[in-house]
Amino acid sequence: xxxxxxxxxxxxxxxxxxxxxxxxxxxxxxxxxxxxxxxxxxxxxxxxxxxxxxxxxxxxxxxxxxxxxxxxxxxxxxxxxxxxxxxxxxxxxxxxxxxxxxxxxxxxxxxxxxxxxxxxxxxxxxxxxxxxxxxxxxxxxxxxxxxxxxxxxxxxxxxxxxxxxxxxxxxxxxxxxxxxxxxxxxxxxxxxxxxxxxxxxxxxxxxxxxxxxxxxxxxxxxxxxxxxxxxxxxxxxxxxxxxxxxxxxxxxxxxxxxxxxxxxxxxxxxxxxxxxxxxxxxxx
Amino acid sequence: xxxxxxxxxxxxxxxxxxxxxxxxxxxxxxxxxxxxxxxxxxxxxxxxxxxxxxxxxxxxxxxxxxxxxxxxxxxxxxxxxxxxxxxxxxxxxxxxxxxxxxxxxxxxxxxxxxxxxxxxxxxxxxxxxxxxxxxxxxxxxxxxxxxxxxxxxxxxxxxxxxxxxxxxxxxxxxxxxxxxxxxxxxxxxxxxxxxxxxxxxxxxxxxxxxxxxxxxxxxxxxxxxxxxxxxxxxxxxxxxxxxxxxxxxxxxxxxxxxxxxxxxxxx
Numbered sequence: 140x141x142x143x144x145x146x147x148x149x150x151x152x153x154x155x156x157x158x159x160x161x162x163x164x165x166x167x168x169x170x171x172x173x174x175x176x177x178x179x180x181x182x183x184x185x186x187x188x189x190x191x192x193x194x195x196x197x198x199x200x201x202x203x204x205x206x207x208x209x210x211x212x213x214x215x216x217x218x219x220x221x222x223x224x225x226x227x228x229x230x231x232x233x234x235x236x237x238x239x240x241x242x243x244x245x246x247x248x249x250x251x252x253x254x255x256x257x258x259x260x261x262x263x264x265x266x267x268x269x270x271x272x273x274x275x276x277x278x279x280x281x282x283x284x285x286x287x288x289x290x291x292x293x294x295x296x297x298x299x300x301x302x303x304x305x306x307x308x309x310x311x312x313x314x315x316x317x318x319x320x321x322x323x324x325x326x327x328x329x330x331x332x333x334x335x336x337x338x339x340x341x342x343x344x345x346x347x348x349x350x351x352x353x354x355x356x357x358x359x360x361x362x363x364x365x366x367x368x369x370x371x372x373x374x375x376x377x378x379x380x381x382x383x384x385x386x387x388x389x390x391x392x393x394x395x396x397x398x399x400x401x402x403x404x405x406x407x408x409x410x411x412x413x414x415x416x417x418x419x420x421x422x423x
Numbered sequence: 424x425x426x427x428x429x430x431x432x433x434x435x436x437x438x439x440x441x442x443x444x445x446x447x448x449x450x451x452x453x454x455x456x457x458x459x460x461x462x463x464x465x466x467x468x469x470x471x472x473x474x475x476x477x478x479x480x481x482x483x484x485x486x487x488x489x490x491x492x493x494x495x496x497x498x499x500x501x502x503x504x505x506x507x508x509x510x511x512x513x514x515x516x517x518x519x520x521x522x523x524x525x526x527x528x529x530x531x532x533x534x535x536x537x538x539x540x541x542x543x544x545x546x547x548x549x550x551x552x553x554x555x556x557x558x559x560x561x562x563x564x565x566x567x568x569x570x571x572x573x574x575x576x577x578x579x580x581x582x583x584x585x586x587x588x589x590x591x592x593x594x595x596x597x598x599x600x601x602x603x604x605x606x607x608x609x610x611x612x613x614x615x616x617x618x619x620x621x622x623x624x625x626x627x628x629x630x631x632x633x634x635x636x637x638x639x640x641x642x643x644x645x646x647x648x649x650x651x652x653x654x655x656x657x658x659x660x661x662x663x664x665x666x667x668x669x670x671x672x673x674x675x676x677x678x679x680x681x682x683x684x685x686x687x688x689x690x
Contacts (some may be wrong), residue, residue, distance in 0.1 A: 310522040313498050317516050318539035328538075332526050413567050414525035 199383040204390070207383030214372065214384075215391050222353050222368035223395060225281055228350035229288025230399070234342065236289070237296030245304035245330065246322070255301070262294040266352070271358050284356030284368070291352035295344040303337025304330050336415045339407030346403040350396040369395070448474040448512075448591065448623045449495055451502030456490050456649075459473035463648035467504055470642065470651070477617060477624040477642045479634035480592045482684070487649020488627045489595055495625060496593050508591070513540070517594040518579065523568040523574040523583075530555070533583045540587050550643050554582040557616055574605035580613075585616065592622045596629065610636055611665060618662055636668060643683060651679035655680055 184201050191198040199207075208215060240258070244251040270287045275284035307330050315325045357370025367375075369392045376385040449472040465487035470550040472478050480488040493499040495506055496516050508514075515536065523532050531553055536545035555561055558578035568576055579598060584592065598606045610633060617624055628634050634641045641655045657676070659667060667673050 221559060309502070309518060310518045311524070314516065314518070314522055314536075317496060317498060317514070318536055320539045324539065328535075329524070335526075411526065416571060422510065 140350060164260045181357070196380055196382050199386055203383040206385040207381070208387035208390070210385070211384055215368065215387060218369040218372040218388060219365070219391050219395060222350065222357065222370065222392065222413035223358065224335075225284045225368055226288055226353040226395065226399065227351045228285045229352055230292050230346060232285070232289040233292035233296055233345055233349065237341070237345075238300055239340070241297050241304055242300055246326070251305075258294070258297050258301070262298065263398075265357055266290045272354060274356075274359050279360045281360075284353055287356035287359070288349045288352030291355070292345040292349040295348065296338075298342040299341025299344075300334060300338045303334030303340075306337075307333045333412050335407075339403065339411070341405045342407065345401060346399040347396045350399055351394065354392060428546060433446065446473045447471045448476070448508065449625065450507040451491070451495065451504070452507065453502045454491070454494055454501035454506055456487065456494065456499070457502045465494075466648050466650040468651050472656075474623055475621050475638070477626065477638045479626045479628055479638040480644060481628055481641050482644030482649075482652075483629060483646050485646035486644035486651065487646075488629075488644050488649070490649060491644075492593055492595055492625060492627045497623060498665040505591055508660060512590035513587050514591045515587055517580055517584050517592070517597045519596045519599060521568070521580040523576060523579060525568050527568075529566050529571070529579055530566070532568065532579055532638060533586055534676035536583050536587050542587065550586045550588065551582070555578065555579075558582045558612065569647075572610065574601050577601055577605075577609060581609075581613070581616075585620070588620065589622050592624045594624070594626045596627050598633065599629070606633070607665065607668075613637065614661070614663060631684065632668065632677055635673065635676055635680065636663065641680065643680060645684075648679075655681060677689040 149195060169251050180201055183198075187198050188199040195203060220244045240254075244254060244258075266287065269290075273286050273290070274283045277286055311329055311333070312325070315329055320328070353368060354370035354373070358374060360367075361371065361374060369388055373385060373392070376382075376388060447617065449469040449470050451472075453467040453469060454465070455463075455467040457463050468491060470491075480491060490499065494545070496514060500514070523687050524535065526536065530551060532634060533551045534547055537550065544551075552561075557565065558581050560575065560578055560582060561570070562640075563575070568579070571579065577600075580597070581661050598609050606636045618640065624637075626634070626637055631641075635657055638657050638676070641657060644650060645652050655676075659673070
């Protein structure tokens with residue numbers, strides 16, 4: 140997209156003093172959450188060897204989870220891969236359809252008035268509740284899973300993008316109108332770049348949701364555990380009371396969602412890092 | 424009512440009126456603004472502004488000074504009456520806030536209006552360099568607006584407008600958000616640039632000292648409903664020096680207009 144290029148091109152060689160970070164600052168930034176993680180794992184271990192010492196089938200010990208993960212790498216990798224593909228496709232569809240709808244609605248007031256209430260209303264429909272209908276229509280297959288992931292992921296993108304595209308500063312619009320800029324110029328040079336922070340706020344939410352959607356979809360299509368995604372494998376592990384494996388699978392699913400989220404966040408911050416507050420490193 | 428550009432034209436004879444007419448750059452003919460809900464923003468205004476003249480619209484908030492400027496700029500339409508201006512002349516508008524695009528560098532922001540006007544790229548680049556130099560922003564080309572002070576942002580906003588070499592320069596309280604010292608510096612710079620470029624200026628402000636210091640004529644407006652009360656001719660010669668602000672003549676005129684403003688606000 141040309142706008143992406145022009146933004147990247149605009150990143151000159153002037154960097155504020157605040158953007159240069161030392162190793163010490165980085166340690167100070169990373170250390171606290173790492174400490175919290177260690178404390179949580181420690182608490183988990185403590186509970187699993189005391190209260191649940193006889194009931195590790197309910198709460199496995201950390202080492203059991205690690206062991207389960209290491210002894211089933213193929214299974215986890217397969218689940219990861221399948222869920223990754225489903226979530227990516229659902230997310231991709233949500234980006235395309237969500238962004239395009241937001242752009243079209245932002246350009247036409249009548250269309251916005253006609254469809255926006257439904258866009259909001261549809262968000263309140265528990266998509267999980269209509270997931271079975273989608274399975275009914277598309278069959279017990281991955282297509283249905285992709286559609287469910289798509290439906291869960293689209294609304295934050297649509298809403299945030301539309302909000303961003305519609306909240307361009309009045310004076311900036313006047314400046315463009317004053318100099319007889321075309322609608323297209325106004326969109327490419329003003330509305331779209333101004334909306335990028337909002338668009339990425341929506342994408343960040345949807346990134347995680349698309350993984351949730353894929354797993355919910357897999358729960359519903361169920362089927363034998365052999366070649367399903369993480370959702371299917373979680374159900375299968377639960378049925379077999381393989382709690383260690385179950386926990387490992389949940390962790391892998393979490394990692395997948397986190398990776399999605401980070402990918403979008405990093406991309407967004409790269410695009411807007413020079414100008415938007417949310418992407419700036421805290422100075423001093 | 425019509426202001427002379429030089430002392431001789433005070434005695435303009437009737438036969439010269441046609442010539443004066445051709446000098447009229449902005450001709451506001453009974454322009455008024457009434458909003459659909461019935462609010463009267465501006466009662467009909469007649470105002471002739473000459474080529475190269477510096478006119479300020481002065482008044483309290485709600486007096487319709489910004490409305491009048493926006494009508495002149497073509498950003499808003501008059502409910503009745505009209506504004507006649509040569510359509511081919513380049514108009515530049517400076518807003519109260521700098522209206523910079525935060526994702527563009529200083530240089531790229533300064534280029535924006537040239538881009539919108541479809542000017543030649545190489546030519547625009549030269550003009551932008553000149554405009555940035557005029558406002559003292561040379562060396563900051565690659566910086567982003569967030570790294571600039573309030574005064575520098577306003578300078579950039581001016582440079583962006585100047586880069587197209589406007590024939591008509593419309594400003595809506597451009598210096599109201601900067602501190603007093605910066606404001607006076609910016610006023611002097613604006614006068615200096617205007618002296619070089621010679622564009623017709625319409626300057627909206629609520630600061631009467633600013634209006635007097637900058638203008639040939641000060642159009643005093645009052646609120647509820649917005650209307651033109653009186654037009655004051657400012658007798659001081661250009662170029663004006665900062666010392667002018669503290670002369671008795673300046674203070675007396677400020678006092679006179681100030682009194683008039685207060686009475687207008689009460690009535």
